Amino acid sequence: MDRQTRDGLKRAAAEAALSHLTDNAVLGVGSGSTVSFFIEALARERPPIAAAVPSSLRTASLLRAAGLPVVDLNEVGAVDVYVDGADRVDPRLRLIKGAGGAHTREKILAAAARLFVCIVDESKLASQLSGADVPLEVLPVAVAAVRATIEAAGGTAVQRAGRPTDDGNLILDVGGLNLDEPECAEVVLDAIPGVVECGLFARRPADLALCAGRAGVRMLRAAP
Numbered sequence: 001m002d003r004q005t006r007d008g009l010k011r012a013a014a015e016a017a018l019s020h021l022t023d024n025a026v027l028g029v030g031s032g033s034t035v036s037f038f039i040e041a042l043a044r045e046r047p048p049i050a051a052a053v054p055s056s057l058r059t060a061s062l063l064r065a066a067g068l069p070v071v072d073l074n075e076v077g078a079v080d081v082y083v084d085g086a087d088r089v090d091p092r093l094r095l096i097k098g099a100g101g102a103h104t105r106e107k108i109l110a111a112a113a114r115l116f117v118c119i120v121d122e123s124k125l126a127s128q129l130s131g132a133d134v135p136l137e138v139l140p141v142a143v144a145a146v147r148a149t150i151e152a153a154g155g156t157a158v159q160r161a162g163r164p165t166d167d168g169n170l171i172l173d174v175g176g177l178n179l180d181e182p183e184c185a186e187v188v189l190d191a192i193p194g195v196v197e198c199g200l201f202a203r204r205p206a207d208l209a210l211c212a213g214r215a216g217v218r219m220l221r222a223a224p
């Protein structure tokens, strides 16, 4: 799929999320290119939201540039609706996130959300999460120790190049792990000392996914 086609699908999924906003909702806003299309749609359509809680500095700056009211999660405690993209989605709407390195703050918002709406193009759907890398946000002092722990468990860990996360931490992209039971993998990865948060969203999956494909946008709910 070429970039233009994929961006068109991302835009369609993002625009479909507008109809899932309740009046005067406190809205959590994720990060990434699909979310950027969502912010464009918010700026254009101006649905009546009470405030927006951003999951990253980049999202905060896009929301402010669009003239939308931005608040901190500590000011509101919870969000009514959380809208975010994903890198991989399984049939139970368990996710892998973090290609943009914002998954820790994103997971906090997902956990604080009454409704979690995931917006993706159809290339993100997969029958299982296994086979994909899982990003770990890691304290800088713990990178070597976390890498050693992952390698001792038979996995691989590659430190991502580029700037640190919004909270000054580093990202290790971890491959070769068994993700057949992603809830267990999430608990195990998050328990490694020095790991701030892993990019598995299995214990708090999305409530619904808006998935854009050539035939239109489908609304998916978790398969039992």
Ligand code: 5RP
Pocket: 030, 031, 032, 033, 034, 035, 084, 085, 086, 087, 096, 097, 098, 099, 100, 101, 102, 103, 106
């Ligand atoms: C950032 C994320 C993004 O939501 C995820 O990477 C999807 O990004 P995009 O919409 O650009 O494909 O988890 O941490």
